[in-house]
Amino acid sequence: MKFARLLLALLSTLLALPALAHHYTLGALHIGHPWSRAMPAATTSGTVYLKLNNRGPSADRLLAASTPRAASAELHQHLDDHGVMRMRAVPNGVELPPGRSIALAPGGLHIMLMGLTAPLKAGERFPLTLRFARAGKIEVEVKIEDGLMPTP
Numbered sequence: 001m002k003f004a005r006l007l008l009a010l011l012s013t014l015l016a017l018p019a020l021a022h023h024y025t026l027g028a029l030h031i032g033h034p035w036s037r038a039m040p041a042a043t044t045s046g047t048v049y050l051k052l053n054n055r056g057p058s059a060d061r062l063l064a065a066s067t068p069r070a071a072s073a074e075l076h077q078h079l080d081d082h083g084v085m086r087m088r089a090v091p092n093g094v095e096l097p098p099g100r101s102i103a104l105a106p107g108g109l110h111i112m113l114m115g116l117t118a119p120l121k122a123g124e125r126f127p128l129t130l131r132f133a134r135a136g137k138i139e140v141e142v143k144i145e146d147g148l149m150p151t152p
């Protein structure tokens with residue numbers, strides 16, 4: 001009886017963990033909290049943010065992203081052009097030096113979704129495939145959030 005209760009407690013902890021932590025590991029790479037900002041229904045584009053931590057001894061590179069939620073996904077960088085924020089594609093991908101953490105965050109690097117197949121509604125999730133030069137491919141879940149910053 002006591003054992004059964006312990007097992008149940010352990011099981012529920014294990015089941016709760018991925019939902020709470022929401023991060024992924026691919027080889028030496030740690031991918032933290034992929035999220036997207038909710039957008040008005042008429043908006044046809046959106047942005048995805050996440051953290052990348054390269055814990056390995058070799059450099060890697062985020063090359064591309066894709067999702068069934070949008071016609072295309074591009075790696076972008078925000079640039080402050082004399083006080084005007086502009087976006088620019090990052091054609092060679094995002095460099096991930098060994099031992100470093102790189103954040104795709106509002107105002108900086110991001111994944112631009114164009115031609116959304118469905119509006120980005122808060123509370124929903126959608127799959128996103130990330131492709132890296134060294135570590136390969138992984139599918140992660142993107143949480144759609146209401147605020148300007150992700151909830152931990």
Ligand SMILES: [Cu+2]
Nearest residue numbers: 076087110112
């Ligand atoms: Cu962009």
